[in-house]
Each structure stands twice: as C-alpha cells, then as structure tokens.
Amino acid sequence: MKKTPLNQIHKTLGAKMIDFAGWEMPVQYTGIIEEHLITRTKAGLFDISHMGEILFEGPGALQAVQYLTTNQAAKLVPGQVQYSALLYPTGTFVDDITVYKFSEEQFMFCVNAVNTDKDYAWIQENISSKKPDFAPVQIKNISDEIALLALQGPKAAEILQKLTEIDLSTLKSFRFTEGTVGEVKTWISRTGYTGEDGFELYIPAEEANPEVHQGKVIEVWNKLLEVGQEYGLKPVGLGARDTLRLEARLVLYGNDITDQTTPLEADLEWIVKYDKGNFIGREALLKQKEQGIQKKLVGFEMIERGIARPHYKILKGQELIGEVTSGTYAPYLDKNIGLGYVKIEYSEIGTELDILIRDKKVKAKIVPTPFYKRKK
Numbered sequence: 461m462k463k464t465p466l467n468q469i470h471k472t473l474g475a476k477m478i479d480f481a482g483w484e485m486p487v488q489y490t491g492i493i494e495e496h497l498i499t500r501t502k503a504g505l506f507d508i509s510h511m512g513e514i515l516f517e518g519p520g521a522l523q524a525v526q527y528l529t530t531n532q533a534a535k536l537v538p539g540q541v542q543y544s545a546l547l548y549p550t551g552t553f554v555d556d557i558t559v560y561k562f563s564e565e566q567f568m569f570c571v572n573a574v575n576t577d578k579d580y581a582w583i584q585e586n587i588s589s590k591k592p593d594f595a596p597v598q599i600k601n602i603s604d605e606i607a608l609l610a611l612q613g614p615k616a617a618e619i620l621q622k623l624t625e626i627d628l629s630t631l632k633s634f635r636f637t638e639g640t641v642g643e644v645k646t647w648i649s650r651t652g653y654t655g656e657d658g659f660e661l662y663i664p665a666e667e668a669n670p671e672v673h674q675g676k677v678i679e680v681w682n683k684l685l686e687v688g689q690e691y692g693l694k695p696v697g698l699g700a701r702d703t704l705r706l707e708a709r710l711v712l713y714g715n716d717i718t719d720q721t722t723p724l725e726a727d728l729e730w731i732v733k734y735d736k737g738n739f740i741g742r743e744a745l746l747k748q749k750e751q752g753i754q755k756k757l758v759g760f761e762m763i764e765r766g767i768a769r770p771h772y773k774i775l776k777g778q779e780l781i782g783e784v785t786s787g788t789y790a791p792y793l794d795k796n797i798g799l800g801y802v803k804i805e806y807s808e809i810g811t812e813l814d815i816l817i818r819d820k821k822v823k824a825k826i827v828p829t830p831f832y833k834r835k836k
Contacts, residue, residue, distance in 0.1 A: 466507045485507075505696060516597055522567070538561055539637055547740055607677040624639050631650050759829035759830075
C-alpha cells in the first residue's frame with residue numbers, strides 16, 4: 461500500500477487506518493459523527509495527499525485542456541480553479557476533476573486518487589493521437605511530488621491567517637495563490653469537498669529528497685493543529701469527508717458518477733460548455749440532450765427509519781425505478797439521506813418512493829439538494 465508523508469502521524473494520533481484506492485489512509489480518529497460536526501461548526505484538518513495531480517506545460521496546454529474537458533477553460537485567469545470532467549466518447553465519466561490555471565502555458569488537473577493512473581493514461585493516449593494538429597504540450601503525473609491537506613470549516617480562514625502573510629480575505633472561492641504556510645512554500649486554494657468554506661493546501665516538493673518534503677508536510681500539519689487548538693480544530697478522516705460531501709450533494713466518482721453515467725443524468729450539465737468547440741464526448745452529449753435523458757440523479761431523505769446504502773433498489777409501488785448510489789446518516793441535519801438514479805418520470809421533487817432495505821420497503825421522498833448549504 462502507498463503511504464502519505466503523514467502516515468505515521470495518523471497512527472500516533474490513534475487513527476483507524478484502512479486501504480483506500482491502494483493507499484493506507486485514516487478513516488477516523490475519534491469518530492465520524494464527532495469529526496463531521498467539528499468541521500461543520502469549527503474546523504477540520506484532512507490529509508488528502510492520495511489525490512492525483514497532472515501538469516500541462518507548453519504552448520499547447522490550453523488547447524489540450526479544452527479538448528479533454530467539458531468546461532470552458534479559456535475563460536480562466538491565472539489563479540482560478542474550475543470544476544470540470546473528463547469524458548469518454550460515449551459521454552460518460554472518465555473522472556470529475558478540478559482544473560488549475562497557473563499561466564497561459566501551465567495548467568494542472570487535480571484528479572481522484574482511485575483514477576490517477578487511469579486518467580493519466582487516458583490523457584496521454586488522447587493527446588498523442590492529436591499531436592500533428594496540436595501545439596506542443598508536456599504532460600506529467602506529478603502526484604508523487606505533491607502533498608495535499610484540506611483545512612475546512614467556519615474557523616478555517618482565521619486559523620490559516622495566523623500562519624500566512626497572504627491576505628485570505630482577498631482570496632475568493634475557487635481561486636488560488638502561491639505563498640507560504642509557516643515557512644513552507646504552498647499553493648493555497650480556496651476550495652474543498654465538504655460544503656464549508658476552507659482551503660486545500662498543495663505542498664510541492666522543492667527538492668529531490670523525499671525526507672525533506674515529508675518534514676515540511678509534517679511541519680505544516682503540526683503548526684495548523686497547534687494554532688487551531690484554540691479554535692477547536694481537529695484532524696478528520698475519510699469517513700467524515702464522505703458524510704460531509706454527501707450533505708453538500710457533492711458527487712463521488714465510483715458511486716454517483718461512473719463510466720455508465722453522463723453529466724446530463726448526474727444533473728451536472730452546468731459544467732458542459734457545448735459552444736466552446738470540440739471536446740471528447742461532446743457529440744454524444746448533444747445527441748442525449750436532443751433525445752432526452754432516461755434517468756436522473758436525485759436526492760432523497762428517508763421518511764421511515766432506515767439508512768439507504770449504495771446499490772439498494774429504489775421502487776415505486778411494485779416497479780423497480782432505480783438504484784441508490786450514496787446514502788448515510790447526516791450528522792449535522794440529523795436525517796437519513798441519499799442520492800440515487802431514478803427513471804426520469806419519477807424524478808420530481810416531492811415524489812414519494814420506497815428503498816428496499818433487507819427485503820423491506822422503507823418510505824423516502826425526493827427533496828431539493830444540496831441537503832445542507834452553509835450560511836454565507
């Protein structure tokens with residue numbers, strides 16, 4: 461199993477470790493519910509160094525990004541981040557990603573850990589096939605050179621401000637800048653996967669020595685926990701990261717989006733810009749848009765007692781109308797919630813349906829999403 465630079469720190473803190481996408485990662489420290497509520501009300505610190513980073517450099521960088529992704533990268537300015545997707549020619553997901561623009565000739569994708577190698581191979585294959593027509597671009601998987609921490613929650617900005625000279629009040633959502641945290645060079649990004657205000661801190665290796673890099677990552681982690689102590693900051697594992705993202709209706713690759721689903725079906729058409737020109741999957745999406753989708757990802761909450769889990773069947777009367785993709789007890793909302801695909805004719809808000817839990821029908825209702833939205 462792969463290990464992040466903080467692996468031993470997590471064990472020292474008493475984290476329960478699991479195998480996640482080939483990485484040994486902390487799933488929880490003191491408990492998922494407690495860590496979830498700490499992040500919603502104070503602040504949580506996450507090690508997400510398992511995520512992948514792929515760098516594009518050269519005069520053809522923008523051209524490559526535009527061809528590979530669904531969103532309009534040409535409108536990005538340096539220091540801006542964009543949510544986007546990589547698609548197969550069928551219009552289904554290779555992955556959902558964030559795109560970072562450093563300069564006119566330098567972009568970076570942050571990709572899901574489980575997909576890093578697949579995404580990199582897919583990108584190389586599709587750009588290689590376009591080489592005669594595309595300007596030169598160098599593409600590099602830099603995942604092993606980057607550590608990534610997430611500081612999330614209503615107290616995140618106050619905590620981070622104590623360790624950086626960057627005026628965080630001027631750093632807007634989905635923007636990033638280069639600076640220092642403590643004395644460590646860091647790319648500070650106002651992004652996250654929790655539904656809270658917060659930051660993702662990319663710590664690049666400046667030297668070839670992995671031990672030097674590891675020391676700097678540990679230094680940032682420890683300083684954040686030290687400074688954040690008075691604000692109630694706690695380390696948070698992947699368990700609460702999942703419940704937090706679901707409350708905020710942020711989709712998870714492998715559950716809510718897969719190589720069998722499209723952005724139109726996942727209610728993510730807003731990241732598809734058909735008018736930007738050719739991109740992989742465009743024709744399939746235009747055809748699906750013309751014909752109409754047959755299923756749609758909806759949010760539901762349980763009316764009766766029970767927790768929906770992935771792959772549970774969704775019924776309307778005796779008819780099988782869909783399948784649960786994500787489901788959990790939502791600690792902050794104190795409700796049982798979930799996401800799932802249902803036939804389009806049953807996708808209206810307010811529709812009552814049944815989740816089949818251990819061969820028993822349990823009532824649920826389609827509700828507006830996100831389930832949780834933070835107060836500005």
